Amino acid sequence: MKNRDFLENLILNIISPAISILIALFFGGIVIFLLGHNPIETYKEVISFALGNPNGWGYVLFNTTSFILAGLAVAVAFKAGLFNIGAEGQILVGGFVSAIAGLYIAPLFPPFLHLFITLLFAALGGALWALIPGLLKAKLGAHEVINTIMMNWIGYALTNYLVVNTFREKGVIYPLPQTAKLPSSATLPKLFSIFQKIGINIPESNPLNSSLIIAVLAIIFTYYLLWKTKLGYEIRALGLNPHASENAGINPQKIILLSMLISGALAGLASINDVLGYRYRFLDNFTHGMGFTGIAVALLGKNHPIGIIFSALLFGALDRMAIGMDVFTHIPREIISVLQAIIILTIVVTNEVVIRFLKRRRKILYV
Amino acid sequence: MFESIFAWETIVSAIRMATPLTYASLGGVFSERSGVVNIALEGIMLFGAFFAAVGTYFFKSPLIGIIFAILAGMTVSLIHAIVSIKFKVNQIISGTALNMLAAGGTTFLSRLIFKAAGSSHHIEGFSPISIPILSSIPGVGILFKDLSPLIILMIIIVFVSNYVIYKTVFGLRLRAVGENPQAADTLGVNVYKYRYIGVLISGILGGLGGAFLSLEHARVFVENMTGGRGFIALAAMIFGNWNPIGAFGACLLFGIAEAVRIRLEGVGIPTQFIQMIPYILTMLVLAGAVGKSTPPACDGIPYEKEEI
Numbered sequence: 172m173k174n175r176d177f178l179e180n181l182i183l184n185i186i187s188p189a190i191s192i193l194i195a196l197f198f199g200g201i202v203i204f205l206l207g208h209n210p211i212e213t214y215k216e217v218i219s220f221a222l223g224n225p226n227g228w229g230y231v232l233f234n235t236t237s238f239i240l241a242g243l244a245v246a247v248a249f250k251a252g253l254f255n256i257g258a259e260g261q262i263l264v265g266g267f268v269s270a271i272a273g274l275y276i277a278p279l280f281p282p283f284l285h286l287f288i289t290l291l292f293a294a295l296g297g298a299l300w301a302l303i304p305g306l307l308k309a310k311l312g313a314h315e316v317i318n319t320i321m322m323n324w325i326g327y328a329l330t331n332y333l334v335v336n337t338f339r340e341k342g343v344i345y346p347l348p349q350t351a352k353l354p355s356s357a358t359l360p361k362l363f364s365i366f367q368k369i370g371i372n373i374p375e376s377n378p379l380n381s382s383l384i385i386a387v388l389a390i391i392f393t394y395y396l397l398w399k400t401k402l403g404y405e406i407r408a409l410g411l412n413p414h415a416s417e418n419a420g421i422n423p424q425k426i427i428l429l430s431m432l433i434s435g436a437l438a439g440l441a442s443i444n445d446v447l448g449y450r451y452r453f454l455d456n457f458t459h460g461m462g463f464t465g466i467a468v469a470l471l472g473k474n475h476p477i478g479i480i481f482s483a484l485l486f487g488a489l490d491r492m493a494i495g496m497d498v499f500t501h502i503p504r505e506i507i508s509v510l511q512a513i514i515i516l517t518i519v520v521t522n523e524v525v526i527r528f529l530k531r532r533r534k535i536l537y538v
Numbered sequence: 539m540f541e542s543i544f545a546w547e548t549i550v551s552a553i554r555m556a557t558p559l560t561y562a563s564l565g566g567v568f569s570e571r572s573g574v575v576n577i578a579l580e581g582i583m584l585f586g587a588f589f590a591a592v593g594t595y596f597f598k599s600p601l602i603g604i605i606f607a608i609l610a611g612m613t614v615s616l617i618h619a620i621v622s623i624k625f626k627v628n629q630i631i632s633g634t635a636l637n638m639l640a641a642g643g644t645t646f647l648s649r650l651i652f653k654a655a656g657s658s659h660h661i662e663g664f665s666p667i668s669i670p671i672l673s674s675i676p677g678v679g680i681l682f683k684d685l686s687p688l689i690i691l692m693i694i695i696v697f698v699s700n701y702v703i704y705k706t707v708f709g710l711r712l713r714a715v716g717e718n719p720q721a722a723d724t725l726g727v728n729v730y731k732y733r734y735i736g737v738l739i740s741g742i743l744g745g746l747g748g749a750f751l752s753l754e755h756a757r758v759f760v761e762n763m764t765g766g767r768g769f770i771a772l773a774a775m776i777f778g779n780w781n782p783i784g785a786f787g788a789c790l791l792f793g794i795a796e797a798v799r800i801r802l803e804g805v806g807i808p809t810q811f812i813q814m815i816p817y818i819l820t821m822l823v824l825a826g827a828v829g830k831s832t833p834p835a836c837d838g839i840p841y842e843k844e845e846i
Contacts, residue, residue, distance in 0.1 A: 206650070254630050254634075256634060303821075307821070307824070307825055311825050311828045312828050313821075313824045313825050313828050314776070314824060316577060316630060316769075317769050317772060317773055317820065317821075317824060318821055318824065320766060320769050321766070321769070321817040321818075321820050321821050322821075324765070324766050324813075324814070324817045325814050325817050325818065328810040328811070328813045328814050328817075329810065329814070331810050332808055332810035332811065336808065460641075463638060463641075466634055466638075467635075467638070470631060502650075503645070503646045503649040503650060505642045505643075505645045505646035505649070506642075506646055507642075508638060508639075508641065508642025508643075508645075508646075509639060509642040509643050509646055511638060511642070512635045512636070512638040512639035512642060512643075513639070515631065515634070515635035515638070516617070516621060516632065516635045516636075516639075519621070519625070519627040519628070519631055519632070519635075520621060520625045520627060523625040523626060523627055524625070
């Protein structure tokens with residue numbers, strides 16, 4: 172019995188994602204072929220560009236950091252039965268609020284608190300942006316999918332207005348739509364020096380930074396929250412069966428609101444990799460679809476923190492490979508977002524097919 | 539400022555802005571009446587907009603552009619139908635993935651085909667039609683002047699949809715499949731077939747809505763030009779109580795908001811705040827509609843035929 176469960180888990184969690192990735196790469200290969208490139212050669216080139224050297228790995232891990240946090244954000248909401256498609260806006264607002272806090276609030280406190288303040292406000296900003304759709308869902312039952320998407324557009328417009336008109340960096344000849352640089356006490360150090368000490372030669376220019384550590388902590392936090400706390404139990408119960416959990420005395424309004432807030436806070440933290448660890452400032456629209464990739468990461472990772480590590484790594488590598496596409500071919504890098512979508516579609520379908528197959532097998536065994 | 543808002547021109551522009559929304563919203567009505575939530579409408583519109591531009595550009599005929607848009611919309615909605623009806627995958631996941639596919643895919647193809655980032659080449663839409671007699675009335679006549687054929691088609695489709703859904707056997711069965719698939723199945727209605735048809739109709743209409751955007755509104759395909767209109771259309775469908783005339787009315791409301799938004803540009807209010815108007819309105823409308831409008835009882839729930 173135990174062995175069969177293990178086998179079924181193995182098929183569901185390893186083999187079906189692997190199949191869907193292969194299907195996506197196959198589709199991608201066809202497109203690359205149609206555009207006059209050799210798919211095998213192109214894949215070889217972009218894979219060795221992304222994974223064949225320490226610098227490439229640094230970039231992959233840098234991308235992975237944001238995707239882990241964005242993926243966890245989507246997963247927590249998903250566990251409660253909510254679709255937080257607003258991670259994108261929550262990341263953007265979280266990053267903006269964090270930068271503003273670093274520039275205007277942190278100086279009021281002693282330096283050892285600065286980083287704590289910017290991190291806190293990143294989470295608060297994201298939570299704030301999730302609060303409105305969360306409240307509308309909890310109190311009125313308004314569809315969170317549409318509301319979180321509307322909040323994305325409002326977030327884009329609002330941060331764009333504020334960074335262009337109110338908080339734009341001053342005293343520069345050609346000012347970008349970005350804030351002034353944060354004091355170093357409010358930012359996260361890079362990791363290249365640690366890697367260099369242990370003999371891995373990641374160059375100084377590499378953006379990999381200590382946000383990665385925070386992402387790992389967030390994985391542990393999310394795991395603990397969902398599987399080791401009462402709140403986590405209630406979140407999962409609500410997601411599995413809203414009616415039964417309500418009958419069991421769980422307050423759905425409270426759980427909906429709390430899980431949206433936690434989801435938003437995690438999304439807000441996904442901004443620190445860029446804002447506090449790489450650019451040291453808020454740049455208009457820096458997210459570039461990070462929140463949407465988070466949806467793919469969460470789904471591919473089965474909304475489980477461990478699964479999310481692997482799927483975030485995969486998407487981190489894919490993003491780096493997209494840059495490689497630009498370097499080695501004339502194929503537009505958006506092919507990678509197409510592959511992402513294909514991965515989501517094929518994984519949900521292969522899951523379903525595998526589950527049906529297992530069910531049928533069980534029936535034959537038992538009847 | 540106010541003279542420019544309270545003018546017949548504002549209504550003309552409101553109807554124009556409501557047109558793509560209405561197509562998509564009617565698409566949503568057909569899909570959700572059959573019991574399938576279709577948030578892929580945003581992506582369907584985007585594919586429609588893109589392929590309308592491609593067809594029109596290469597064949598120099600907006601009619602071929604429209605056919606391209608309809609075929610593209612049907613293809614995307616067919617994927618949504620297979621994934622969510624046959625494989626019973628969560629319909630929101632399928633829709634989200636298709637929206638990602640549309641955003642990435644149209645940008646990818648646009649850069650490949652038009653060899654330029656950002657937008658396609660200029661395309662020629664249909665020549666406008668003026669309705670005789672009505673268009674010569676002073677004042678109100680402007681509503682009937684220089685109309686896009688797609689606007690006239692939209693008005694016709696609103697009433698045809700209403701007739702089809704409420705007055706025909708097909709409509710009765712479509713609604714039955716969304717309200718109570720078990721009962722419909724018992725009475726011999728093929729639940730899967732009607733759901734496929736409902737989703738495919740939404741693909742056709744969503745594609746047409748997208749085609750209006752690139753062909754008639756902007757006369758060019760711009761990357762991600764739908765800008766959330768697919769979702770606004772869904773909000774309008776909910777506000778309109780899953781009913782074609784109601785959805786059309788809600789889309790007109792959004793059209794007015796968009797028209798006012800355009801008139802407000804250049805009067806000193808920052809454009810970013812003006813851009814927010816339709817999105818905030820969507821949220822307000824949704825919040826107001828909840829509880830007062832009722833979705834089909836089995837909307838979003840995959841149907842599992844009972845095995846004997």
